Amino acid sequence: MGRKLPQFFFALSMLALVLIAAAVWQASTPSWKNYQRAFFQLEAQGEPNAVTKAAVLATPPQIHQILLPGLQRVDRCTTCHLGVDDPTMKNAPEPFRYHAGLGPHIPSKFGCTICHGGQGLATDVKDAHGNVPFWPNPLLSSDYIRASCGRCHKEGDVPGVPELTEGRRLFETEGCHGCHKLNGVGGSIGPDLTDEGASHRSPDWLERHFLAPNVVSAGSAMPNFHFTREQARALTYYMLSLTNADMGSYYSSMRLIPSPEYGRQLFVEKDCIVCHAIGGTGAKVGPDLLGVTKRHSMEWLDEQLVNPQLVYPGSSMPEYDLEANVRTALVAFMASATQEDAQEILAHRSNKLTPEDVAIEAGKRDFARFGCAGCHGTELQGGVPNPNAQGGQVPSLLHVSDDYTKDEIIQIIRDGKVPPLDNAAGPTPPLYMPSWKHLLSDEDIHQIVDFLWSMQQKAKDSW
Ligand code: HEC
Ligand code: HEC
Ligand code: HEC
Ligand code: HEC
Ligand code: HEC
Ligand code: HEC
Structure with a gap:
């Protein structure tokens, strides 16, 4: 017993120290209650009637929360952001300012995190803004907020957000599908992108990765497409919009804005x-x-x-x-x-197409849509590095008619092909020709081959 007493006092003094530290910390980080008191003061300032003024100042602080079952979240941001739906607060300082430009996306129906990110349930600034470890979606910076519009508006244009349209277009024309699955369609050489916007990748990471995949992910098999900064940003917008989250019917009713x-x-x-x-x-x-x-x-x-x-x-x-x-x-x-x-x-109408032209057009569209362009290039030029494959890169398709018959090419597209090794003892090349027979019908493949042959002609003509 006598031995235990000093230990007991030591534990007690440690506890006291922790309590003091906690009190100091709390005093230096204003709680949501302080923001509410400041807001009431702001509201009371313009109030001529003394009784009303006193009543405003005496409002008991309380947590405000917006329940959003359709979006599967609860947002408490308005506990501090108290003036979002009050136009008289348009010149107030943050976090009290009126939120202009929300249109039909009113706070009571949409909350905040669906557009901004952040941690809806938190009531402390740092936690709420999501700048804490293990919270995957911190606030999007103002450069990227509008990417979230694409979480609900998926087709057509979103007014004021041309980046989303451009990003979707690039995705479809540059052949990203060749290596990546999106909503079940596409190859498996790169990660599935169906949920890319809900994952751990920051906008900054995505943008740098598009500019130089190899620098960000050492040894990446993803080709450098030599995108401009604007294109990389557009693709980043598009990626951030891919969340695949389950949304209530009201929110998904506007996939397409009928402009x-x-x-x-x-x-x-x-x-x-x-x-x-x-x-x-x-x-x-x-x-x-x-x-x-x-x-x-x-x-x-x-x-x-x-x-x-x-x-x-x-x-x-x-x-x-x-x-x-x-x-x-x-x-x-x-x-x-x-x-x-x-x-x-x-x-602008390209009329008077012959049936052959129509087949070639269809083949060209499939070549882009199924992502062949991602490995073989939009101009069929090849050249994507493929270490330890013979030739060291994905072959060009501009001269296949010199080496193969149409039937042989149909066979290769149907069944795929693993490139022969340059050095038999070396590693397997990262890229191979996938088998397409489960995705493309025989008709699709014939049309693609017609398209490839039409390009052969062109290559010879320009020779
Ligand atoms: C505890 C109070 C508090 C809560 C809760 C809170 N905020 Fe804030 N917010 C602030 C303050 C204070 C500022 C202004 C200064 C700053 O950024 O710290 C601010 C600024 C912002 C800004 C301006 C951009 C910026 O980073 O400066 C955005 C956007 C924002 N908040 C969104 C949200 C969202 C979304 C939520 C809910 C997930 C939220 N806030 C919850 C206090 C809060
Ligand atoms: C429909 C999407 C959407 C919703 C919902 C939404 N916002 Fe915004 N918010 C935006 C956009 C877009 C901007 C403008 C960004 C810009 O132009 O810099 C913005 C701007 C802001 C700003 C100013 C940011 C800055 O950098 O100055 C704050 C603060 C803010 N929102 C808070 C909120 C809060 C709090 C809520 C919830 C009540 C909310 N927003 C709901 C889309 C939304
Ligand atoms: C959570 C899903 C969701 C998000 C995120 C979202 N919207 Fe909407 N949007 C809707 C819904 C639902 C409607 C229909 C609202 C209604 O009529 O009640 C709508 C309507 C619209 C309209 C229709 C025209 C109008 O004003 O009546 C436009 C334009 C629009 N949104 C643009 C945007 C922009 C820009 C953003 C990003 C800042 C955005 N939306 C973010 C769901 C969303
Ligand atoms: C030749 C195959 C190939 C093509 C074509 C390709 N990628 Fe990739 N991609 C990869 C591989 C492999 C990775 C994984 C290694 C890495 O991070 O670079 C990857 C990674 C990514 C990532 C990061 C995913 C994550 O969270 O880790 C994104 C985003 C991405 N690609 C988008 C695209 C887009 C958009 C296109 C079209 C412009 C494209 N990719 C074309 C092979 C490819
Ligand atoms: C993931 C990358 C990748 C994708 C996507 C891809 N290919 Fe290939 N393809 C290759 C590689 C690598 C070879 C070379 C195989 C070899 O060296 O034997 C190849 C070979 C070929 C060949 C034979 C060329 C030759 O000279 O041997 C044809 C034709 C072809 N691909 C067409 C297509 C078509 C059509 C598509 C889309 C439906 C497609 N490829 C999608 C990587 C790809
Ligand atoms: C193959 C020919 C054909 C095509 C293609 C066609 N329409 Fe029609 N449309 C008609 C005919 C014929 C009528 C007259 C009434 C009837 O017989 O249905 C008509 C009637 C209409 C009417 C009613 C006009 C009135 O004054 O009564 C509208 C609106 C309309 N079409 C819109 C469209 C739109 C939009 C498209 C494209 C998505 C389209 N049509 C494509 C043949 C066509």
């Missing part, structure tokens, strides 16, 4: 001009569409696009199976379309 610009693009893609004129320019199979939104109600037009047969039995207009926002976009375009639009659309 007139997108409607125009659809009008071009669906080739509506082959049957319709606008203001006299175009074809006369169907009615002229100038002013069509004045002749018919929105509901009627929507119904007409869902099922032309129902509106006009025996109609020659095809059923397109268009989703609701696509129809809204088309109607939005028709509401403002003019004869000049029709002239422009006709001028």
Whole structure:
């Protein structure tokens, strides 16, 4: 017993020390309560009535939280960010400032973290902003916040965020699918990117990696595409938007923002001009569409696009199976379309295609869509380094007709091919020709081969 007493006092004094340290630490980091008191003072300042003023100042502090079952999160950011939906706070200092520009994304329905990142449940600045170990999604810096728009708006353009459109385009044309899976489609040489935006990669890492994959991931098999800084940023935006999170139906109802610009693009893609004129320019199979939104109600037009047969039995207009926002976009375009639009659309139309041209076009699209370009280059030039493969790189496809018959090439695409080793004792080359028979139909493969052969011709012509 006598021996234990000093030990007991020692433990007690250590405990006291810890308590003092905690008190000092707490006093130096203002809690959410202090922010609320400061906010009440700010509100009370402009209050002429003394009674109301006293009432504002006497408001008991409390945690504010927004429950978002549809987004599977709870955000307490408004515990400190108290003026976000109060326009009179537009000149207030942070964290009290009014949030301009939210449009329909009001705090009570969207919270904050879906766009900003951060740790929704935390009530301490550092924790909430997510700048702490083991929290994977710190606040996105203002350079990248708009990448989050693509978490919900996945198709078409997002107004004010051209980076997302450009990033998606690059992904589809540069052949990223050749090595990466996205939503189940693509190769397996690089990591699956379906959830890339929810993972541990910072925007800065992604951008540097796009500029020089090899420098960031030593020995990476990912080619250096020599992207410009803008392109690397656009791809980073696109990557950050890929979260694959389960969202409630309300949030996913706007995958496509039905803008007139997108409607125009659809009008071009669906080739509506082959049957319709606008203001006299175009074809006369169907009615002229100038002013069509004045002749018919929105509901009627929507119904007409869902099922032309129902509106006009025996109609020659095809059923397109268009989703609701696509129809809204088309109607939005028709509401403002003019004869000049029709002239422009006709001028850019590549008509008079032969069936062979159509097959080659389709092959070219598949070559890009399935990511062949990622290894063989958008111009078929090859050249992606492949250490210890014969030749040391992925071969060019511009001269395959010199070495192979069409049937042999069809075989290679169908079954894949492991490149012969340069040095039999050396390591396996990182890149091989995958087998495509599970992804591409025989027709797809024939079209790709037609495309490859059309490029052979070109290479010889320019020789
Ligand atoms: C404990 C109070 C508190 C909480 C909780 C809080 N913030 Fe903040 N926030 C602040 C303060 C104070 C500032 C201004 C100065 C600073 O950045 O520290 C700020 C600034 C910001 C900024 C401006 C950019 C910046 O980094 O300066 C953003 C964006 C932001 N907060 C988002 C959020 C989000 C999203 C949440 C919820 C996950 C959140 N905040 C939760 C106190 C808070
Ligand atoms: C729909 C997406 C979206 C939602 C939801 C959203 N914000 Fe924002 N927020 C933005 C965008 C975009 C900006 C502008 C960034 C810029 O232009 O610098 C911004 C700016 C801010 C800023 C100023 C940042 C700076 O660097 O000056 C703060 C603070 C902020 N938001 C806090 C919040 C809080 C708190 C919430 C939740 C109540 C919230 N935001 C909800 C998209 C959103
Ligand atoms: C959590 C999903 C989500 C995120 C993130 C999101 N939106 Fe939206 N957005 C919606 C939904 C849902 C609507 C429809 C809202 C409604 O009408 O109630 C919408 C509507 C819109 C509209 C329709 C036009 C309008 O103003 O009525 C535009 C434009 C838009 N969002 C742009 C953006 C931009 C820009 C961002 C990024 C700063 C963004 N959205 C982030 C879900 C989202
Ligand atoms: C020839 C195959 C190949 C092609 C084509 C390719 N990648 Fe990669 N990629 C890889 C490999 C292998 C890795 C893993 C090593 C590394 O980090 O570089 C990788 C890594 C990545 C990562 C980092 C993933 C993570 O979190 O670790 C991203 C993001 C990425 N690639 C995006 C792209 C995009 C976008 C394209 C198209 C522009 C592309 N890749 C084209 C092979 C490829
Ligand atoms: C992951 C990288 C990668 C992707 C993606 C890829 N290839 Fe290949 N491909 C290769 C490699 C490596 C070889 C060389 C094999 C060898 O040396 O025997 C090759 C060989 C070929 C050959 C034979 C060329 C020759 O000279 O031996 C053809 C044709 C071909 N690929 C077409 C395609 C098509 C079409 C696609 C898309 C459907 C595609 N490749 C996708 C890596 C790839
Ligand atoms: C093969 C020819 C054909 C194509 C392609 C076609 N339409 Fe039509 N469309 C018609 C015909 C014919 C009518 C007249 C009524 C009927 O028979 O359905 C019509 C009627 C309409 C109407 C109602 C006009 C009115 O004043 O009553 C609209 C709106 C319309 N089409 C829009 C479109 C859009 C948008 C596209 C492209 C997505 C398109 N159409 C593609 C043949 C076509």
